[in-house]
Amino acid sequence: MPGILRIAYKLLINDRAKYAALLVGITFAVFLMIEMTSLFSGILSRSSATVINIGASIWVMDPAIQTVANSIPLPSFMLDEVRSIPGVKYAVPLYSGSALLKLHDGTYQAANVIGLDDTSLFGRPELINGKIEDIFAENAFIAVQDSEFYKLHNPKIGDEFELNEHRGVFVGLAHVASSGLFGIPTLYTTYNRSLQYIPNTRFTITYLLVEPKTPEDVAAIKKAVTADGYLALTHDEFIAKITDFYTYHTGIGTNMMIMTLISFIIGLSISGQTFYTFILENIEKFGALKAIGAKSRELVMMILFQASFVALTGYGIGVGLCSGMIWMARLYLPDYAAIITPMNLSVAFIMVVLIAVLSSYVGVRKVLKIEPFDIFRG
Template sequence: MKQILILAYKLLVNDKGKYFALLVGTTFSVFLIVQMTSSFAGILTKASATVINIGANIWVMDPAATNSVLSNVPMPDYVLDAVRSINGVKYAVPLYSGTALVKLHDGTYQAVSVIGLDDSSLVGRPKLLEGDIDDIFAENGFIVVKDEEFPKLENPKIGTEFELNDYRGVIVGIATVPTGGLYGTPTLYTTYYRAITYIPSMRFTISYVLVQPKADSDIPYIKQQVARLGYLALTNHEYQDAISSYLEYKTSIGTNTLLMTIISFLVGLSICGQTFYTFIIENLEHFGALKAMGAKGRELVYVILFQAGFTALVGYGLGVGLSTLLITAAKLRLPEYTSRLTYTNLSLAFLMVLIIASISGYAGVRRVLKIEPFEIFRG
């Protein structure tokens, strides 16, 4: 078997023109598929940025508002008390999430996301790069997140003052978070009480109740009891999935990504399929000669499948490498570039390239199995 595969390899790579065309087709297809799905994965991750950054185990919310952290429906204070009284809850704290306008020194306004952390525990606080977390309790204290949106606030320093909804604000800390937001707005952290004071609110003010269960086994019961209150409790992953699901199925982003991925697949399939088929047709008489000399049908099938599979694997490697290179280069130049390589999109690209190789190989196998060695004799 090994010998005939070496023969298959030589027949493939020594035909440099065809092999190059096959690699270009596969690489380009994988590159497009990985680019599209990585961009989408990046969007999904950034859409769940607050959920990831706060990191709470359970999020209690109004069931009508699960699409994004910013589109929450405030809940009355009694929900917090009721959740705290559920068996299995270690602690529960309120969280405010909203938007406001910051007046910059040049007189323009910049929209910001404001996260209000529970005053007594500061659950969900970010990791500070500069400053002291206790200063968040100082008068008008805000912590700014140093992410790709940070320059939009004119690169504030500790002590920088700003105006937020006609209130004075002071930067008391500069923080970092695991994931930047999707919506292109800088993020400010402050206390829950200050947030609901400075930002106009409806009658109810709690955006979310963050819950820490005593044990994972308590989660189903907590969810059940929250549901009896008329609210929804989602684990961190469930909430991220809900946000992803909204973007995937209820916005055009998911549909467009899917369409572009399918188009990339079809482009790859058409280039590779056609080139590989031409490669087989041009070598048909050689396959016939091999058959006449004693090669069995299944050995010729191995030859073709090896050639298709080898091309697919090399093309996959090149495509993923090219994508990684581009994403890395883009992130160096454009910090807000939204793209993320995940095992899921790499697996998807691998699956698609295998399908491309299978279809291309199948067309070749059909032709080769049909050829009669007698045709070789007849010329």
Template sequence: MRKNMKKSGILRIGLKLLISDKTKFSALLIGISFAVFLMTQMTAMFAGILNRAHSTVTNIGAAMWIIDPAVNTPTSSVPLPDYLLDIMRSMEGVEYALPLFIGGAQLRLASGTYQGVTVVGLDDASLFGRPELEQGQLQDIYADDSFFVVNDAEYGKLENPALGSTFELNDHRGVIAGIAKVASNGLNGVPTLYTTYSRAIEYIPSTRFTLSYILVKPSNAEAIANIKRNVSQLGYLALTREEFSKRITDFYTYKTGIGTNILLMTVISFLVGLSISGQTFYSFITENVEKFGALKAIGAKGSDLIVMILGMALLTSMTGFGLGIGLVTITVTLVRTVLPNYAAMITFLNLALALCMVIIIAAVSSWFAIRRVLKIEPFDIFRS
């Protein structure tokens, strides 16, 4: 009991000592908060980019995707031979296999301007992967020249079309028959249109092979390995939804400059926070060296002073962490109201990474401070 009271008393002394120097305490909070803000902001942007990178896979929702081995992103498909669809439909363990077309096109809008779009062609019979409609009826997709438009951050680039709005696509007339919403917005900054597979390959020029992907539902979990093996023997890849999403994530992380640049900015933010907090905390200890010497003189042990410094560092770090996370949350929320296509998103992984870095900052700052305090001799303090 006495030992616990002693430790709590030491911590209270450290707290009062820290807060009494408002300038140093404020500088510590600002440095750590700023570092946490930058680190979390960078990683939140990266998480948002990766989430949108595989938005097509998320929105379509197929259990398995048959792709060409060269494919890294859903919008950069390599056409598959038409006979592969028949093979998949007759393969053991496949409950059904459906065609999917994804391609880019230029629309000529009613105002005469041109706008690039992504066109998704769904299986005519099932319309598997269709978005949820906000306006219009599902059966309207089968009417002549009909398309569904996704109401997302890029919707305004099509001049906010209403039901019945028309456009021109490769000398073909197109009509907006429905306005839809999807679970995840795209990354490339272009609007998305949905239509039937047959209309998509008719309106958009392509190679002799028109299949972008084959969507497969395995009959059971045990059939997945068999499907993968058989498709691999044909020279193609069969990936589950999670595997395809990871393939896309790995591509953006390791094979583009996005991952490297975000990592570099995060490291710089960490070093900024470490240098500011470390320097400020060490300066605080140096300026109060007489007080630590006095504590030693009245019986405080080295372990007591270590507990005090760790408590001070922990309090400052956790307070700065909370302020930084709060600032990031406010910033992301406000920016999203102004820029709907802002991709940043805060995840538990972002928070955990920032927390680990803050703990490292606190540990390094404490280490230098502890080394300085343990060298203090009470005799030298009172002699001076």
């Protein structure tokens, strides 16, 4: 480390009270920013759980659909219509809806039921217990063993339940990439059984899942579906549409953004104020350094180094604390929907850099303004 930066480091570290105040301010801000954005990421990820877990390349739906949860059924002819579009390798129906289960102890539990195409079982989950072919057995359902699984009273294979006075049997336990947003368990069965067990409207296909022959066929398929008055979205587009809905049309995104901004302002206020006081206390010494022969850019480097050092240390501690808290929370609250993504970390990092830049800006201005003559003049 160059000597001048080592001096800056020692000036910072040895002023323990201010160093602690700076660290607390930045750590707190980072903690809040990452916590807020992680919660939001968790909510967004869960809101697209069905899309992520099924994994189809193209989803055909009613244009009025805003999220995967509020489905508007498609007429049956659309299945044949889509299958007839050049470029479609295959297309299968998917049922997705809610149902109320009566568990073996007589209690009721809402669940999300996914009905997979009977022929292909396209979008089936990864089984961790049982065999996939058992889904064709009488009354067969596969339960997803996720954070909501305990709400089914942790059933084993062979355990029974009732759904609209139909007998249901758990024939397998599965694992999926993402749990749903609404805190209810998920069951998989066949498309036809889901229609048979759950009361339906005239149209029954919730989504059509389409696989194009080649990636180049996607545009033509989307165009053809649009011509029929429906909407075809790729996997990523559908997730983006859902994300967009939760971000801009529910208030969740706005609230999270406000909270993140408040965290930023808190961090900036604490660290800005403390750093300014720190510079003010040393301003005459910086002037003396100038008189001795330090160049302005060296003094600016010292201040930027101090601000960056505090910011990065606070960032590291904040990320560590937030990760630890999310880990702890998940131990006791399986539903806890917070995910730290590279995007969250980047957003927090950018904001911390901004805090460091803004905090040091005033200090840099002060140091550039101080004239060695002022030191002599007292």
